[in-house]
Amino acid sequence: xxxxxxxxxVLPRVEFDAQIxxxxxxxxxxxxxxxxEYAGTFNHRGVRPTQLVPDGLVRCSACGNCAVVCPDSxxxxxxxxxxxxxGKNALRIGDMHYCPGCDEGTVHELLAEVIDELGIKExxxxxxxxxxxxxxxxxIDIDWQQAAHGRATSVAWGIECxxxxxxxxxxxxxxxxxxxGIGETFxxxxxxxxxxxxxxxxxxxxxxxxxxxxxxLMGQVTSTSLAGRNVKDHGYPIVMTEALALQEGCSxxxxxxxxxxxxxxxxxxxxxxxxxxxxxxxxLSVVEVVxxxxxxxxxxxxxxxxxxxxxxxxxxxxxxxxxxPGGMPR
Ligand SMILES: Cc1ncc(C[n+]2csc(CCOP(=O)(O)OP(=O)(O)O)c2C)c(N)n1
Ligand code: SF4
Ligand code: SF4
Numbered sequence: 001x002x003x004x005x006x007x008x009x010v011l012p013r014v015e016f017d018a019q020i021x022x023x024x025x026x027x028x029x030x031x032x033x034x035x036x037e038y039a040g041t042f043n044h045r046g047v048r049p050t051q052l053v054p055d056g057l058v059r060c061s062a063c064g065n066c067a068v069v070c071p072d073s074x075x076x077x078x079x080x081x082x083x084x085x086x087g088k089n090a091l092r093i094g095d096m097h098y099c100p101g102c103d104e105g106t107v108h109e110l111l112a113e114v115i116d117e118l119g120i121k122e123x124x125x126x127x128x129x130x131x132x133x134x135x136x137x138x139x140i141d142i143d144w145q146q147a148a149h150g151r152a153t154s155v156a157w158g159i160e161c162x163x164x165x166x167x168x169x170x171x172x173x174x175x176x177x178x179x180x181g182i183g184e185t186f187x188x189x190x191x192x193x194x195x196x197x198x199x200x201x202x203x204x205x206x207x208x209x210x211x212x213x214x215x216x217l218m219g220q221v222t223s224t225s226l227a228g229r230n231v232k233d234h235g236y237p238i239v240m241t242e243a244l245a246l247q248e249g250c251s252x253x254x255x256x257x258x259x260x261x262x263x264x265x266x267x268x269x270x271x272x273x274x275x276x277x278x279x280x281x282x283x284l285s286v287v288e289v290v291x292x293x294x295x296x297x298x299x300x301x302x303x304x305x306x307x308x309x310x311x312x313x314x315x316x317x318x319x320x321x322x323x324x325p326g327g328m329p330r
Contacts, residue, residue, distance in 0.1 A: 101301020
């Protein structure tokens with residue numbers, strides 16, 4: 001659907017890519033005007049993609065929420081009056097393999113936007129770790145290095161030692177960062193590596209079929225805790241970011257989420273702040289994104305976000321845990 005000039009009013013341009021859409025429905029949930037619906041026909045993925053309702057364009061406020069929340073960048077909004085664009089960034093490439101409604105795609109889009117806007121694409125190096133983010137290198141058009149499970153921060157440090165001019169970041173799941181890689185993670189904080197850690201905490205092992213992770217909640221049913229997590233067999237959830245923030249070498253630590261448009265916009269600011277902190281303070285920055293794993297949690301994408309707010313936030317409280325030296329920009 002394309003913006004036109006009608007009786008002096010400039011309508012926005014709103015485009016839904018029916019081929020990319022995985023039918024998760026988070027745009028329907030995010031639209032304040034209630035003008036997005038499922039199409040009547042199925043696409044090649046076997047899902048009904050989303051579209052504007054017939055008179056939708058004239059009611060559209062061009063807020064951009066639908067484009068911001070789409071984890072697959074299948075929606076584009078151009079506010080032609082204010083010259084604002086919402087949608088896929090120039091560095092984002094290809095369709096992503098993530099399940100419908102997976103928050104990991106949203107974080108990739110934010111990373112691409114921040115790297116592009118900071119003008120650091122020539123020096124940015126991502127370290128993709130094992131877990132569902134293993135293919136991160138396919139989606140952002142910069143240099144990447146693959147690390148073995150849990151070893152992302154050590155690989156990042158190796159790159160930084162040889163090339164201090166590079167801006168290295170990791171993308172790690174909770175099993176990777178808090179399970180098999182917990183030692184590497186703490187040593188990165190102890191050394192004060194100038195790495196930006198993007199920590200996707202979905203409280204489960206997503207890639208391998210929804211097993212219990214170190215961060216799974218008490219009582220959480222997973223494929224390896226069928227009666228729910230209990231202290232005797234599994235111990236308590238590990239709360240990583242506060243613990244990392246206690247280390248002198250960690251100068252910025254924050255916990256956030258991408259479950260709705262305001263939190264996505266806030267998360268982008270935090271990721272940007274982490275890269276600025278990396279340049280200024282040359283020590284560890286941690287951005288934990290409490291993330292939904294609809295497949296692992298056996299919930300549809302919209303319910304997964306509700307579960308995240310109701311159950312994960314009480315344990316993994318969003319907010320700035322350690323301000324960078326000089327404070328956060330207001
Ligand atoms: C050394 C090693 N041990 C185990 C595995 C199997 N494995 C692959 S991904 C994964 C869990 C990933 O979970 P997480 O880091 O939370 O990421 P998610 O998939 O949830 O994003 C495991 C155990 C592996 N690839 N390598
Ligand atoms: S831009 Fe805002 S109002 Fe328009 S369709 Fe998207 S979410 Fe709805
Ligand atoms: S298993 Fe979970 S974390 Fe992995 S792609 Fe699917 S929804 Fe995302």
